[in-house]
Amino acid sequence: MAPNSNKYLRNDTGLAYLFNSPLIIITLIFVFIPVVGTLVTGFYRDVTFMPNKFLGLANYERLFEDIHFWQSIQFTVLFVTVSVMFELFFGMIFALILNETFPGRGILMIAILIPWAIPNAISARIWELIYNFEYGIFNFLVIHSGLSAAPVNWLGSPISAFFSIVISDVWKTTPFVTVILLAGLSTIPKQLYEQAMIDGTNILQRFSKITLPLLKPVIVVALLFRTIDAVRIFDLIYVLTGGGPGGSTTSISLYAFKYYLNGDFGYGSAISVIVFLVASGLAILYLKVGKFTEMIK
Amino acid sequence: MKKKYLKWLIILLLMLIGIQCGNSSEQFTIWIGGSPRELDYWQQIITEFNKQTGYNLQLVRQPTYSDQRRQSLVIDLEAKQPNPDLFLMDVVWLNQFAASNWLQPLDKYVKDNDFQLHQFFQSILNSVDKYKGNLYALPVFLDVALLYYRKDLLEKFGYSEPPKTWSELLNEADKIQKIERKNNPNFYGFLWEGAQYEGLVCTFLEFTSSHGGGIMNNGKVDLYRKSNIEALQFMQDLIHKYKISPPSTYTEMKEEEVRLSFQRGNALFERNWTYAWKLHQSNGSPVKGKVGLTILPHFKGDSSVSTLGGWHIGISRYSDEKEKAWKFVKFITSFKSQKKLILNVGWNPSRKDVYKDKQVIAEAPQIKELYYVLKHTIARPTVPYYSQLSDIIQRYVNDCLSGKISPSTALQKMQNQIKEVEKIYGTE
Numbered sequence: 252m253a254p255n256s257n258k259y260l261r262n263d264t265g266l267a268y269l270f271n272s273p274l275i276i277i278t279l280i281f282v283f284i285p286v287v288g289t290l291v292t293g294f295y296r297d298v299t300f301m302p303n304k305f306l307g308l309a310n311y312e313r314l315f316e317d318i319h320f321w322q323s324i325q326f327t328v329l330f331v332t333v334s335v336m337f338e339l340f341f342g343m344i345f346a347l348i349l350n351e352t353f354p355g356r357g358i359l360m361i362a363i364l365i366p367w368a369i370p371n372a373i374s375a376r377i378w379e380l381i382y383n384f385e386y387g388i389f390n391f392l393v394i395h396s397g398l399s400a401a402p403v404n405w406l407g408s409p410i411s412a413f414f415s416i417v418i419s420d421v422w423k424t425t426p427f428v429t430v431i432l433l434a435g436l437s438t439i440p441k442q443l444y445e446q447a448m449i450d451g452t453n454i455l456q457r458f459s460k461i462t463l464p465l466l467k468p469v470i471v472v473a474l475l476f477r478t479i480d481a482v483r484i485f486d487l488i489y490v491l492t493g494g495g496p497g498g499s500t501t502s503i504s505l506y507a508f509k510y511y512l513n514g515d516f517g518y519g520s521a522i523s524v525i526v527f528l529v530a531s532g533l534a535i536l537y538l539k540v541g542k543f544t545e546m547i548k
Numbered sequence: 549m550k551k552k553y554l555k556w557l558i559i560l561l562l563m564l565i566g567i568q569c570g571n572s573s574e575q576f577t578i579w580i581g582g583s584p585r586e587l588d589y590w591q592q593i594i595t596e597f598n599k600q601t602g603y604n605l606q607l608v609r610q611p612t613y614s615d616q617r618r619q620s621l622v623i624d625l626e627a628k629q630p631n632p633d634l635f636l637m638d639v640v641w642l643n644q645f646a647a648s649n650w651l652q653p654l655d656k657y658v659k660d661n662d663f664q665l666h667q668f669f670q671s672i673l674n675s676v677d678k679y680k681g682n683l684y685a686l687p688v689f690l691d692v693a694l695l696y697y698r699k700d701l702l703e704k705f706g707y708s709e710p711p712k713t714w715s716e717l718l719n720e721a722d723k724i725q726k727i728e729r730k731n732n733p734n735f736y737g738f739l740w741e742g743a744q745y746e747g748l749v750c751t752f753l754e755f756t757s758s759h760g761g762g763i764m765n766n767g768k769v770d771l772y773r774k775s776n777i778e779a780l781q782f783m784q785d786l787i788h789k790y791k792i793s794p795p796s797t798y799t800e801m802k803e804e805e806v807r808l809s810f811q812r813g814n815a816l817f818e819r820n821w822t823y824a825w826k827l828h829q830s831n832g833s834p835v836k837g838k839v840g841l842t843i844l845p846h847f848k849g850d851s852s853v854s855t856l857g858g859w860h861i862g863i864s865r866y867s868d869e870k871e872k873a874w875k876f877v878k879f880i881t882s883f884k885s886q887k888k889l890i891l892n893v894g895w896n897p898s899r900k901d902v903y904k905d906k907q908v909i910a911e912a913p914q915i916k917e918l919y920y921v922l923k924h925t926i927a928r929p930t931v932p933y934y935s936q937l938s939d940i941i942q943r944y945v946n947d948c949l950s951g952k953i954s955p956s957t958a959l960q961k962m963q964n965q966i967k968e969v970e971k972i973y974g975t976e
Contacts, residue, residue: 299622498943498944512935513628514648514932
């Protein structure tokens with residue numbers, strides 16, 4: 252009997268590999284190979300107009316002394332913190348509203364979800380029109396409401412450009428947070444709230460003692476996805492400000508891209524590796540803090 | 549359900565692979581970007597070429613912005629793709645493209661008996677189209693910076709000619725601005741490009757070179773010198789001391805901002821590229837018929853210069869249709885095509901004989917002045933890592949214009965940072 256069961260087992264493993272093979276192949280082609288390729292390129296001088304040469308860690312040493320690299324890190328960190336915070340805040344409010352049953356809920360749900368369905372580059376173009384100096388709706392509102400006599404150059408100063416980008420990103424990705432939180436909310440048994448109401452708790456107590464603790468793993472998932480996505484922000488900024496004014500809104504990804512454009516693939520790769528490390532580091536951190544692995548078990 | 553998804557996924561993947569493999573190398577393409585109007589005109593030219601030759605050259609439309617155009621070319625050339633066969637390059641990319649070995653040398657082709665290389669401006673070919681002795685590209689149209697002035701205002705105040713030196717410009721602008729302000733509080737004497745972008749490198753190059761300075765000196769970057777400090781000081785003073793240029797010069801003034809403001813009648817002088825001429829003269833323009841153009845002024849004792857711009861055509865080294873591609877290069881740089889370009893779209897020809905054509909002079913009289921300016925052009929540094937140099941120059945010149953740092957600090961910082969860049973990209 253024993254050899255037989257072993258054979259079955261082996262067959263099972265083989266079958267498992269077979270069925271998983273499309274996923275494994277796709278992961279290899281689209282994730283593993285590019286990541287390794289970028290890592291390797293980062294150790295080389297790979298400049299289109301110069302012969303290739305192995306440099307060891309020289310590209311990374313250069314990064315350390317590169318003020319503009321640190322500026323882009325600073326911008327990215329600030330952007331991630333502010334935008335993810337707002338997204339979580341608004342996402343929570345929308346999720347709590349949508350979790351109730353009321354007439355028109357379906358329509359409201361669709362309205363809230365629409366921004367998520369619009370491709371990044373297109374939503375960036377939409378916002379570009381809204382912020383436009385000469386005919387943008389923001390300047391129309393600002394002038395006609397008497398807040399300012401002259402039109403404001405929204406994308407023209409570092410601070411207003413920063414917040415313009417944050418607003419566009421929050422508008423675009425809050426729906427994502429909403430959907431995840433909504434899914435989490437729907438798993439919380441209604442009886443818990445009923446019981447708590449009998450015990451005479453108010454709405455804030457119910458939120459902080461029931462909703463928040465039970466929602467914590469889901470919040471971590473939402474934060475995880477949003478943070479990693481925000482760290483890699485590229486398209487929105489590329490279209491909206493191109494990294495300006497004066498390089499003040501250059502994210503790390505955009506900074507890496509600029510080197511690719513100038514033909515320095517080695518240095519660009521080194522910067523990309525940093526983005527990769529930061530994003531994976533954050534993922535690990537969240538998983539540890541959120542005790543996500545235990546939860547799955 | 550899952551099986552069905554898998555099936556579709558596999559089909560999708562195969563399709564993606566199919567698209568990659570099916571990238572039919574038999575195609576014969578030229579990649580050009582620009583405004584829709586320009587591209588429509590290119591389509592006409594290409595259709596005419598195909599009719600004449602029986603080839604099937606296809607226009608691949610690139611984005612409008614020059615950085616995006618460069619990006620799509622860099623990706624395909626670095627991947628050694630057989631397409632594009634032909635493409636247009638901004639004058640400042642030429643060195644990077646040639647040094648990266650992406651361009652087919654044209655020396656063999658220009659020896660054609662019926663090709664008139666002598667009709668091109670030799671100084672331009674030598675300074676930008678040649679790399680290490682080989683010819684890699686040919687200019688399709690040229691661009692230069694000019695001084696536009698309000699003829700009517702100069703006449704009104706008794707000046708018969710536009711200023712020749714910067715101090716003349718300053719005096720006239722100062723005097724006229726004071727009086728014109730009474731009617732128009734937005735009026736400024738002199739508008740120029742000072743925002744942090746590529747155009748600032750051009751204005752910086754013009755101010756410094758018209759004082760005997762410049763970016764390069766004997767093939768080396770030499771920024772920290774007396775002439776440059778004085779010229780940069782003058783640029784700063786135009787905004788902060790003499791106040792004939794607005795504070796928005798260093799925050800938002802790019803060519804379109806400069807053009808629009810001048811066109812609304814808010815300025816006496818304007819430094820801009822040749823394209824502004826046609827727009828100033830268009831119907832509905834408040835300054836129509838009141839504008840003149842001339843070469844940029846210079847500092848006393850030195851001579852005027854204008855930054856060279858424009859687009860050049862090259863053949864990809866990886867093209868599989870090089871002979872046919874050369875036919876198109878010849879076609880577009882021919883007298884006939886070049887004449888059409890100036891008459892139909894207002895692009896300045898790269899051939900000298902077009903500037904002497906009677907019909908062209910009659911229909912586009914500004915061309916006489918342009919011919920003169922073209923002989924006084926200066927190219928931006930021709931190094932493959934130009935974009936890095938440009939970034940550094942833009943940043944510090946802009947900081948200096950805003951008054952944050954002094955001209956000598958700015959120039960010293962630029963010089964030091966460019967040395968770092970040269971250490972990385974300038975060896976071997």
